[in-house]
Amino acid sequence: MPSGSTLAYPRALLKISGEGFAGDRPGAGGVAGGGGIDFGVIERLTDELKTVAALGVQLGLVVGGGNILRGTTASQQGMDRVSADYMGMLATVINALALQDMLEKKGVDTRVMTAIRMEELAEPYIRRRALRHLEKGRVVIFAGGTGNPYFSTDTAAALRALEIEARVLLKATNVDGVYTADPKRDSTAKFIPELSFQEALVKGYAVMDANAFGLCKENQLPMVVFNINQPGATARVLAGERVGTIVQ
Numbered sequence: 017m018p019s020g021s022t023l024a025y026p027r028a029l030l031k032i033s034g035e036g037f038a039g040d041r042p043g044a045g046g047v048a049g050g051g052g053i054d055f056g057v058i059e060r061l062t063d064e065l066k067t068v069a070a071l072g073v074q075l076g077l078v079v080g081g082g083n084i085l086r087g088t089t090a091s092q093q094g095m096d097r098v099s100a101d102y103m104g105m106l107a108t109v110i111n112a113l114a115l116q117d118m119l120e121k122k123g124v125d126t127r128v129m130t131a132i133r134m135e136e137l138a139e140p141y142i143r144r145r146a147l148r149h150l151e152k153g154r155v156v157i158f159a160g161g162t163g164n165p166y167f168s169t170d171t172a173a174a175l176r177a178l179e180i181e182a183r184v185l186l187k188a189t190n191v192d193g194v195y196t197a198d199p200k201r202d203s204t205a206k207f208i209p210e211l212s213f214q215e216a217l218v219k220g221y222a223v224m225d226a227n228a229f230g231l232c233k234e235n236q237l238p239m240v241v242f243n244i245n246q247p248g249a250t251a252r253v254l255a256g257e258r259v260g261t262i263v264q
Contacts, residue, residue: 024256025184027074027150029177031170032061032188034080036244037111051083053114061244062118065155068250069124074150076180077157078173079115081107087165101165105132108169112159113137125154131163131172143179150180170228178235185237186253187224188244193261194221211263223263238264 037058038051068075087104091097112128119126127149128138139145141158149156161172177185194216197205208221213233216223223229223241232239240253242260253259 023071023073023254025073025182025254027076027180027182028184028186028254029076029078029173029180029182030186030188030250031078031173032080032244034082034084034086034107034111034169036061036083036188036190037079037114038083053083053111055114055118058114058118062115062122062124064244064247064250065119066122066124067248068254069153069155071251071254072153073254074153075155076146076150076176076182077112077115077155078169078176079108079111079157079159080169081105081111083107084110088168098165101161102132105160105163108161109134109137109159112157115157119155125152126157127154128157128159131158131160146176146180156180167227168225170224171231174224174228174231174237177237178231182237184253185232185239186250187239187241188250189241190243190245192243192246193241194223194263196221208261209258211261213263216263232263236264238262 037053039054039057081104084107085103087101090100090103109130116126116128129141129146130138131141133140138159146156158172158176161167161169162175173185191199192207194208194211195205196208199205211221223239240260240262242249242253249259
C-alpha cells in the first residue's frame, strides 16, 4: 500500500483510552483511575502507529487519562467535579507527551495540541493549524479533552474527528469489537460485526458515551470499534478490511 490514495480512510481519528496505557500494572482500572504508564505498552502502540503513518494516512489521536485519574469517578469520591475534570484533562496531556516522545524517537513527525493553553509543553489547539499539520504528514495528538469540564474524551474524539473532517472515528479497545454483553464476564456474549446507530441506541450497546455517540450519529460519521492489541489491526481497518465492529 504505497500511498494514502489506496486507503479506504485517508484521514482518520483514533481514540485511545487512558486505561490502555497502564497495561496490566497494579491499580489499572481502579475506581478513580490508576496504574500509571506502562512504557512497554506505548512501545508496542507506537510501532503500530509508525506503520500506519508510513501508509500516508493523515492521523489524529485523542488520548484519555484514566491510567492516571478519571474526573467523573474522582468526583464521586468527594472531589469537586470541575476540579476533578481539569485534573483528568492534565492526565491526558501526560499521556500525549509520552506518546509523542516515543513516536518521534521512531522517526514519526508528531505534534501535541492541547485544548488548554500550555505553550511550554505543546501547541494550543487551532483547527486550521491542526489541518495543516495533517496535510504535512504529521501525526497530531489532541490532548486536554474538549477543554471543558463535564465532557469526556470520547466526546473530544468525536468533536475533533468532525472538526478535522476525518472519514472515520476509530475506537481502540482491548476486545475485538462490540458484543451483546461483556465477553470477559459472559461466555455467551456474541460478537456483532456491523451495527446501525439506531440499533446501538435501541439495544443499549455501550459503543461510546451518549454525547459522543450523538455527534457521530447526527453527522453520519462512521465508527470502528476494534482490538488495538492485534498487530496490524489499525492499518487493516484504514485499508478497508472488516476488522472489529463498524457502526454507521
